[in-house]
Amino acid sequence: MTKTAAIIGGGVIGGGWAARFVLNGWDVQIFDPDPQAERKIAEVMDNARRSLPGLTDVALPPEGTITFCATIAEAVTGAAWIQESVPERIEIKHTTFAEIQAACAADAVIGSSTSGFKPSELQQGAARPEQIMVAHPFNPVYLLPLIELVTTNADATLVETAKKLLTSLGMHPLHLKKEIDAHVADRFLEAVWREALWLVKDGIATTEEIDDAIRYGFGIRWAQMGLFETYRVAGGEAGMKHFMAQFGPCLTAPWTKLMDVPDFTEELVDLIAGQSDAQSGHHSIRELERIRDNNLVTMMRGLKAQDWGAGALLNAQEAQMRKGTVHGAVAADLPADALVETAHRTVPLDWTDYNGHMTESRYLQAFADATDRFMQIIGCDAEYIKSGGSYFTAETHIRHLDEVHAGATITIRTRVVMGAGKKMHLFHEMQEGERMLATGEHFLLHVSLKTRKPTPPAAHIEEALTRFATGHAGLPVPKGIGRAIGTK
Missing domain, CATH: 3.40.50.720 (NAD(P)-binding Rossmann-like Domain)
Known part of the structure; x- marks a missing residue:
């Protein structure tokens, strides 16, 4: 109903x-x-x-x-x-x-x-x-x-x-169960807001600098662990009492405009420490740190996908790290007769599943990211896509050969099986060191984003693609290429 x-x-x-x-x-x-x-x-x-x-x-x-x-x-x-x-x-x-x-x-x-x-x-x-x-x-x-x-x-x-x-x-x-003006959350916001107004008025910081202090620092911690649990972790193995003993006296220092604070007594310390123990004492400090780190990675990777806040910083860092490496190269910089390194990365915490290894969808994401990188190498970059041309994936086959765990550093190398006209056939190999983890075979078609139909790529893209296809044709044929699921 x-x-x-x-x-x-x-x-x-x-x-x-x-x-x-x-x-x-x-x-x-x-x-x-x-x-x-x-x-x-x-x-x-x-x-x-x-x-x-x-x-x-x-x-x-x-x-x-x-x-x-x-x-x-x-x-x-x-x-x-x-x-x-x-x-x-x-x-x-x-x-x-x-x-x-x-x-x-x-x-x-x-x-x-x-x-x-x-x-x-x-x-x-x-x-x-x-x-x-x-x-x-x-x-x-x-x-x-x-x-x-x-x-x-x-x-x-x-x-x-x-x-x-x-x-x-x-x-x-x-x-x-007990009422108070502005309830609870807005009282915190009001305190921060009031202090921020003083900082701006006194010329200490601009509004942007204050926002940066929140979104790049304690705001991320608070978003997933709140106030007291964040400080419990900051107290280390000694816990909340140690944190309060270390930082509690600062409450009497003339740091803020909000000086009406409770007396710092042993009774108050015991009260807050006891509530903190009841809240999260069933976790060890190491467990809380791992929970915190998992949450931070997940949130910041989410921000990274939106190129916002802390995520924008990560994207800028990656762009800087790519400069001067193979991951910043274009086709002309790379030998035509060698596999193209299209990914070299660490498996993040949020890519694992209930079995403790990388979940199926993340293999596809890793190979899709490698395909995107290869497209950039041959000239199918953001500017080209904006002009109206791109590649659409038509068929994919993934072989899961060995386990991949969070923290593993994986490398993906890409071979062009076929590259002519509208067609692009890629074979990715994912490895950790010498250990083969998975392969991904992908067939793509070049399309016009205006008509959404197959169309030949620009001449410079087809030239770069054909160059790799010709060079890779002389390499040994890898195991598993052309495979499909079937029963005997």
């Missing part, structure tokens, strides 16, 4: 909520008096459809429907979850909650996206104050999983319902 959610206020946050529900199979009923609401939410939905399904390796359920309603009463009718995302003015929120509760079911969850108001403030004058709770998300709501669920004076059954529903949407309800 399809569930229904109501979204009251379809701005950036409300639209994100709508996308999270719809793409997880819920029907959504929206009220927003803005005449541009449908357009804005349609644009949010386009972005969400592009990104959210890629987070999971299991297909999301069929999309729910979106209905735009003329009144709040119409929107909340039949809704199991009602999310208020109206402007941050308490009188507007009180009026909105009154209209919601006049028409909604008594057992529906009413969540507020407020970033600043406490539940007790939202509940003032409400017909059923125990029905209203804070469910504060982070933008983009359809991707970021954290929800600060603040439940002062809330109905216990509704709280459990809210937690289960949020979890079913792939979100993490951080249940705060």
Whole structure:
């Protein structure tokens, strides 16, 4: 049975909520008096459809429907979850909650996206104050999983319902049982923001320099391990107590504009160290370091694919490393009668599977990257592709000969089996030292990106390809070439 959610206020946050529900199979009923609401939410939905399904390796359920309603009463009718995302003015929120509760079911969850108001403030004058709770998300709501669920004076059954529903949407309800202005996460953001404003105002750093300090440093650590677990690792084998003993006294130093700090007492040290032990004490410091490193590699490789932040630094480093090596060469620099080295790299942590060795898809990626490098060597580079020509892979055959583990340094050498006209037939050999790990045989056709049909390549590309094909024809025929899967 399809569930229904109501979204009251379809701005950036409300639209994100709508996308999270719809793409997880819920029907959504929206009220927003803005005449541009449908357009804005349609644009949010386009972005969400592009990104959210890629987070999971299991297909999301069929999309729910979106209905735009003329009144709040119409929107909340039949809704199991009602999310208020109206402007941050308490009188507007009180009026909105009154209209919601006049028409909604008594057992529906009413969540507020407020970033600043406490539940007790939202509940003032409400017909059923125990029905209203804070469910504060982070933008983009359809991707970021954290929800600060603040439940002062809330109905216990509704709280459990809210937690289960949020979890079913792939979100993490951080249940705060004691209310405070701005909840938890925004208080951290406010502290950093305030300090950043002082640094800019005092001429210490520019806005870009401050952003670089976050995205190239502690921001990456925080993204996967938070604050206290990051510092626990920084304490080394001695743990959190050692870290606090070493850095705790700095809290009294005049470093920041935020000088209202708790007294640094043994009781405070024991309290935080004890909570830290309960949080992650079941891992040794070495295990935590490996978990941290795995997470950092995965995140930074993701950024690398987008050429953004820390990933852009890695791409720039690679470009520099290629200069003056075979991996920066073009066809004219290389002998025609020798295999072409198209990859020499370390197998990253996130390329391994549950068997502890390189997963099947990564062999294909490694060989595909080698093909891309060979294309660059013969002149089919980014500029050429931009002009309208490229190669499309038509057939691939991979032989898995030996295990490859994370950290292995692999080299791929490429032979041109055939290179004439529209056709390019490559045979890649992947090795670790002298050990043959795998081979990849690939047949490609040159195409026009305008017509998407086979077409002859530019003369300089065909010349370079033919040169290698002629030179490689005199080499010994490798084992496994031309193989296909079959039964005797």
